Amino acid sequence: MKRVILLGVDGFGGQWPKPCALNELEIAAIVDNCESARLQGQKELGLSPSQVFDGSDLSWADVEADCIIEATAPGNRVERVLAALNTGKDVIMAKPPVLSIEDFQRIIEAKNALGREVHVVTQKRYFPAFYKIKSIIEQEDLGKLVYADIDLRVDGTYWKSGFYWRKKLPFPSLIDGSIHHFDLLHWWTGTGYQDVSAVSWNPEWSPFDHDCDVSVAIRMDNGAFVNYTSRWSMKYGPVVNYFEGIRLEFQRGVLEVKEGKLYQDGRYIPLISDGRAMMDTGELNIYILSDILKSIEHKADYYQTSIENQRGSFSCVFACVASILNEKRIELSGLEEHLEEYGISKIQMDEKLRDVFVRN
Secondary structure: OOEEEEEOOOHHHHHOHHHHHHOOOEEEEEEOOOHHHHHHHHHHHOOOHHHEEOOOOOHHHHOOOOEEEEOOOOOOHHHHHHHHHHOOOEEEEOOOOOOOHHHHHHHHHHHHHHOOOEEEOOHHHHOHHHHHHHHHHHHOOOOOEEEEEEEEEOEHHHOHHHHHHHOOOOOHHHHHHHHHHHHHHHHHHOOOEEEEEEEEEOOOOOOOOOOOEEEEEEEEOOOOEEEEEEEOEOOOOOOEOOOOOEEEEEOOEEEEEEOOEEEEOOEEEOOOOOOOOOOOHHHHHHHHHHHHHHHHHHOOOOOOOEHHHHHHHHHHHHHHHHHHHHOOOEEOOOHHHHHHHHOOOHHHHHHHOOOOOOOO
16 A cells, blocks of 8 residues: 545545555545635645546546545535545545445445445544444453443534535434444444434524434443444533543443543542643554555455445434434334335435535
């Protein structure tokens, strides 16, 4: 792996040049529909005009490269990923991977048919407290997970570069954010998702166009119950961000992350870097990129980052959407057989997402 095309150079995309350099990847081209971001990226990376694309078509896919890093807004991402796969490139992509279950499956079918690799960036696993949770679960006899409490309370306008589309996105904290938590639950425990019951709301002070807050009751396939709340409309008060607000109750122990610090049965577990010190996703991307590149090189899912590994977490997001739309508990088993009935088929999702990704 030597050459990479970077799709998106602003916001999350802007966090990738350093990890690429440290992993000895040459950036062969950049793609962004924002002119100022393109010009800034071209200048900082020392690229020629022929290496810079505005994304208005898929011509960038013809650039000679081994891989793409897809860090743009998720609208129409499936077409960009398929273009890369069809020109012989492996794919590293941000979350949420795509915005319909059918598109998710299209990518899996294409990468298998073409013999390519597709991996999803799961950098929050590398936050020291979360990484230690995985180690404790693997090394100590805690028994099975019985109950989990996950709480998120943030100002959702914080991600300025993508606010233009998150503002218009249906259920933004769910569709764009919850897969981080759902991925962690699965990664930590190995358990899958059995059913969900979700509600949503939008406070009068919310800057979002649609319901941005959700509360979900989740039952895991081992019988564990999860109480999940995700809010992007916090008015004031202490933030509970993506690197805290976790309580896991096992048969023989409790793991909890508060203010970025890890506690086991109420006892503080010191880490090399804890608290709110290492929450820079750009820094965490250094580690995830290194591990993903190893998996791509050996065509092995060493670190459970393959798109297939995200299937359960991704399906859980859309089961929650289905639960909100239909006001009932949704079983994940057989979900794909009821997409149109539940209002979450690709056609229906595309209609909900109409004009969401158009810059005003």
